[in-house]
Amino acid sequence: MRNRFALFVVGLLATTAPALAGETVLYGPAPKWAEVRDAAKIDAAANTPIALLDVQQRIEGETLRVxxxxxxxxxxxxxLTQSGTSSAVWMPDKGDLTVHRVEILRAGKVIDVLKGGARYQVLRRERGLEQRQIDGMLTATLAIPGLQVGDVVRIAYSQTMRDKALQGxxxxxxxLLTLPLEAGFARTSVSWPEGLAVKWQAGPAAGSPTESVKDGWHTVNVALxxxxxxxxxxGVPSRFTRPxxxxxxxxxxWEEVSRVFAPxxxxxxxxxxxxPLAAEVAKIEKQSADPLxxxxxxxxxxQDQVSYLLNGMAGGNYVPQAPSLTWTSRYGDCKAKSLLLLSLLEALGIKxxxxxxxxxxxxxxxxxxPMPAAFDHVIVRAEIAGTTYWLDGTATGTRLQxxxxxxxxxxxLPIRxxxxxxxxxxxxxxxAPxxxxxxxxxxxxxVEMxxxxxxxPxxxxxxxxxxxxxxxxxxxxQKKQMIKSLADSIFKDLTDDGGIITGGTTAFDSETGTATVTIEGxxxxxxxxxxxxxxxxxxxxGSASASFDHDRxxxxxxxxPVNLGRAERVREEIEVLLPADEPGFKLGGRAEYEATFAGTTVTRKGALxxxxxxxxxxxxxxxGELPASEIPVEKAKALRLRxxxxFLxxxxxxxxxxxxxxxxxxxRIAPIEAAYEKALARETGDAQSDPLARRADLRESVQDLDGALADWDKVIAMAPDAWTYGRRxxxxxxxxxxADAITDHREALKLAPSVSNAISLAGALGREGKTDEALALLTEYDDMGDEHTGVVLTRADILAFAGKGVDGLKEIDGLIEEKPGDTSLLNAACWYRARFRVDSDGMIKACNQAVERASNAAAVLDSRALAWxxxxxLQNALADVEAALKISPSQLASLxxxxxxGNAxxxxxxxxxxxxFRKVAPGLVQDYARYGLK
Structure with a gap:
């Protein structure tokens, strides 16, 4: 019963005929009860692929006619390619299929394809084998001859359907066709003899169906x-979005539906x-006397010994196969598996x-x-010691816990x-989680490693x-990829930068039904x-991302209401190991806490x-569900929890x-270096470039510049690009x-001719005395756009290196006049004066102004320290440096x-x-020597 038994489905645009029924394809006129639309009323010029879609259904006794x-x-x-072949798929035990017309409408003329001798060819095929479904359907196809672009192809057919399992x-x-799909004319109707007890409804949002009684027939019509x-x-429940x-x-x-299916x-x-089934019952009885x-x-x-296979043949949409057959064949759909499970439970004395x-x-x-079509699945409901258990034979992994x-x-709906x-x-x-x-x-x-x-997990x-x-x-x-997928998810929860994998394994315990993955990274x-x-x-x-922000x-x-999903239990345990010789870590937040929001109870326990x-x-x-009126309260609870x-x-x-x-x-770095070696060993080819680049970053941070350079060399050998050349x-x-840096900057600009790469190269050229080339490069790439500020500041540096510090300062001051709201330029003005010893009289005043309006206080205090x-x-300089390091303790220049x-x-x-510093940061020492700190 996995496939919803909708008796009629139209496959729009994909085919010219939907799922139908009948042993062979019959041909004849339309049924007398059908209201046939005149060809002259079909708007071939309508701006829609669907010129006509007319679905009329009639209930006569135990039979549905469509x-x-x-x-x-x-x-x-x-x-023309998509609709040039008409296909009909039907089950051979539900009724007859009669084709009434296959016509081509062209320039006001009607070409009768059937009159020309064309007929559907019947094939047998199982379309659902990949989904473990056998339905016994037949397929009839007709390649419509003579079709041309601009034609309208019209096909009419009728079907009779009667399902014995429904007991009459x-x-x-x-x-129902819904916009934005359009049609020249479309409707769906259903009729039945006046006096027959028929329930009907259309929805959701089905407009205003019309109801009428004529010539003893009750008709409901839905205009489409x-x-x-x-x-x-x-986050809405599915009933609000269903078609x-x-x-x-x-x-x-519903009671009648239940009774009909009980037999x-x-x-x-x-x-x-x-x-054989009795033997299985005996095995279970021997294993335990506990009903659970x-x-x-x-x-x-x-679940484990019977594979899933839907058998919809010979009424099998609703009729389950016998338990003995299910066990012998070792396959069955939800009906067969549920009947087998029910039989086993009853044999074991379980209601x-x-x-x-x-x-x-x-x-x-x-x-x-109330009808079977409201359902698409069956399971078993058991009662044990006053508790209800819902057991699904088609699921997997059910264990006692x-x-x-x-x-x-x-x-x-219980079947009784x-x-x-x-x-x-x-x-x-x-x-259990x-x-x-x-x-x-x-x-x-x-803490910085x-x-x-x-x-x-x-x-x-x-x-x-x-x-x-x-x-x-x-x-x-494939296991390696599974581990990676799960690792990426865990790493992303810990840090936006993700991580690298150094090892991993997978395991499954069939007794407990638990799958375990170990990840090292x-x-x-x-x-x-x-x-x-x-x-x-x-x-x-999980509470770090707790939120309940639903818009109503x-x-x-x-x-x-808000759909809160299914009942669940999940658990997380985190252990943090801190440096052994660095006492003094403090714990903040609430390590012991319990709260409930939106039906979820969070219990937290922790200790340092x-x-x-x-x-x-x-x-x-x-x-379950939450009323919309309670969203604000639950949102506040989630925020409080977060x-x-x-934190440490x-x-x-x-x-x-x-x-x-x-x-x-x-x-301390040795375990980190060993982990990088493991990560590199797991990867081959260009995939090694990511852990190499990460290791290069680490080595730069710990001032292992030779090691970092060696890594960048390897990355460039694998995947040379502008970014990597810039990093090297x-x-x-x-x-x-x-000089070597300039070579790399040139290569980066060659690979990615951008303003930012031009600025980097020009700055290096200017520092090395190549003033004319540097200034020409900036002139060529200055687009006067978002990066114009960087161009001007770099040009000022180049002028200063060339002994024209006053001219460079004019460039910066002019930029400040252009952008008075950009407080970073005030720091640039202070930093420039301090480095190149220009405007000694106004230096401290400019730096004070920068400090007063600073958005990055650590950087500005560092600049003013150099000015002092x-x-x-020395005293004021030291005070500013100490203040900068309180804000940003790892600011290398301030250190x-x-x-x-201190030495002075x-x-x-x-x-x-x-x-x-002379040993580990020679470039920094050289720079400050040029600024006068020798």
Whole structure:
């Protein structure tokens, strides 16, 4: 019953005939009861591919008769190809198919294709084999001869349908054409004898159907196309977005539907004594006397030992095959599996029954008319010790710990001999997490070093079982891609920069039905700059992204509830390892906390003990729906929860990256370097460029410039591009190798001729005394656009290097007059005066103005510190440097200034720091020597 048994579906534009029924294709005139549209009324000039779509349905006793008349305009070679072949697909046991006309309308003339002898060719094929479906359908095709672009092809046919499984009842569930699809003329109607008890409805948003009685026939007519559906907000229940349909049925109630299907699920003599199924029952009984355990074992038996295959032949849309046949053949659809499971449970002494559900739009079932077409699936409902269990034989991974989980079908119709009405499937929070993850973040190398990540996500239930099946069938390369996909998701939760993988494995435990993945990798430091400190936020916790921002602001949205999804339970555990010799880490936020928002309860527990922080968080949700009126309150709760997420603050004495060439700290990098080697070993070819580039970044940050340069050389050898040449040039500049840097800048500009690359090259050329070439390059690339400011500032530097500092200052001051609101230019003016010792009288005044209006205080204080040094004021310079480092403790230029000032003031540690800078940052030392700090 997986495929919704809609008795009539029109495949618009794809084919010229939809799914039909009959043993052979018959030919004859249209039925007398049908209202046939005159060819003269078909608007061949209409600006729509559908010139005509007329669907008329009639209920006569136990039979449904359908008449379809459609005309498609072939306005292009593509439509000629798409619609040049008419196809009909039908089941041979439901009735007859009669073709009334196949005509070509051309220039006011009608060409009768059937009169010319054309006939449909009947083929047998199973279109759903890839989806494990056998439906016994036949296919008839007709390549319509003589079609030309501009023709209108008109096909009319009728069908009689009677389903024995419905015990004389009839149902209709027809889709309705809706804008933006258009038609010259379109309608759908249904009629039945006056006095016959028929329920009907059209919707949602089906306009105003008309109802009439004429000559003893009751008719409902829906004019098409319907108006375009109103836009719906995000997160609405499916009943608000389901397509509009015309429904009609002779079923009087849900109880009648239940009674009609009850005989099909009789378990009498289903398991014969001494049969293979009886042996399976005995095995389960021997394993356990506990009814719950027996139910779990029976469900697992049906799920694992019987593959899914829909058999819709010989009435099989509704009629299940016998349990013995299902077990012998080891395949079956939801009906067959449910009847087999029901038989096993009853044999084990467990009260159970089959129920019909809708797996796609379960919340809309109560709005449907009582008929089988309201459902697309059947499962088993069991009662054990007063608790209801919903068991799906077509699912996978059901075990004792997940037996009580409730599938998100919302409503069910029990199939009983005495009949039953709809019952709500009350959700339950799962007993065990359907997904959990344990993450270890090893930050022992330091707060500015990459973090080593070990993650173990585990999945249970259907997800775990499906993953386990995927693991069992996957090649090693495919497993590698699975690990990568999951790792990327975890890394992205921790940091926007993602990470690299160093190792991983997959495993599946068939007894527990759990799939486990182990991931080893590395991300950038999770300690970020925050208010002058280094702080790690627990982004890996689900509450860090908690939100409930659903829009119901429009008037027609205010009564639409929010779909909260299915019931679920998930768990996260995070362990953070901190540097062993750096005490003083502090914990902020709320490590112990419990809150509920939008039906989800979050329970958090955590503690910082020594150099190890652990935290766990479990989220349990019932799912369901939330009234729109409660959105503001729940949104505020989610925000409050997000604001409580714990964080770690590093001590101000924590080691910074620039010091890592010292022997004691350099040893910390060894595990990081080893991880990079593992990452490189996992990749081949150009794929190695990403971990190499990341390692080059790390090596630059710890002032291992030779190592960084070696990595950039390898990256360029693999994937030379402008960005990489620019990065290598930057490394060479830090090493003081300006001539080599210029070569790389030239290559970057050659590969990507842009203003930014021109600025980089011009700045390097100017510093090395190539003034004319540098200025000419800036003139060539200055587009007076967004990067004009960078051009002017670079030109000022070039003039200063050429001994024309006053001229350069005029360039900057002129730029400030053009852009008085750009406070960064005030810092540029201060920095320029300080570096090139121009305008000594106005230097401090300009720097004070920059500090007062600074948007980046650390950078401006650094600039003014250099200005104070130019004025010979060591005390004020040191005060500004210290203030800058409180805001940005890793600002390398300020660190160097502090060492230089300290040395000038005779502080003993400063001389060692200066020697260290000369060793690890020669380019920086050279630059400041040119600025007068020798």
């Amino acid at each position: 008449y379809v008349d459609q005309a498609l305009k072939l306005g292009s070679p593509e439509s 009842k009839v149902q209709i569930d027809s889709g 196309p319907l108006a375009k559906r109103e836009e719906m907000p995000q 509009p349909t015309l429904e009609a049925t002779t079923f009087g109630s 099909l699920y009789s378990t009498k003599d289903a398991i014969a004594p001494g049969s 355990t027996r139910a779990a074992l029976a469900t697992r038996l049906v 159970a029954e089959v129920v019909a559900v809708n797996s796609q739009t379960g919340d809309a079932v109560p709005e449907s008319l 997940t037996l009580a989980d409730v599938p998100p079908f919302r409503h069910a 001999a005495e009949g039953a009405t709809l019952v709500a499937m009350e959700p339950r929070v799962p007993q 359907m997904a959990s993850v344990k993450i270890t973040i090893d930050q022992r190398a330091g 990459p973090a080593l990540i070990s993650a173990t 585990t999945f249970s239930g259907m997800l775990g079982s499906n993953l386990g099946a995927a693991f069992g069938q996957a090649s090693e390369e 590395m991300v950038i430091s999770l300690f970020l700059d925050r208010d002058g400190t280094k702080r790690m936020d627990m982004r890996g916790l 602001s429009r008037a027609n949205w205010k009564a639409i 003990e020594g150099q190890r922080f652990t935290i766990s968080e479990e989220r349990a949700s019932l799912g 604001n409580t997420v714990p 603050v590093a001590p101000v004495t924590a080691a910074r990256a620039w010091r890592y060439q010292q022997p004691a700290l350099k040893a 040039a930057f490394t060479k500049r830090q090493m003081g190798r300006w 040094l130019a004025q010979g004021n 160097y200034l502090r060492a230089w000032i 003031m005779g502080k003993p540690d400063a001389k060692a720091d200066l020697a260290y």
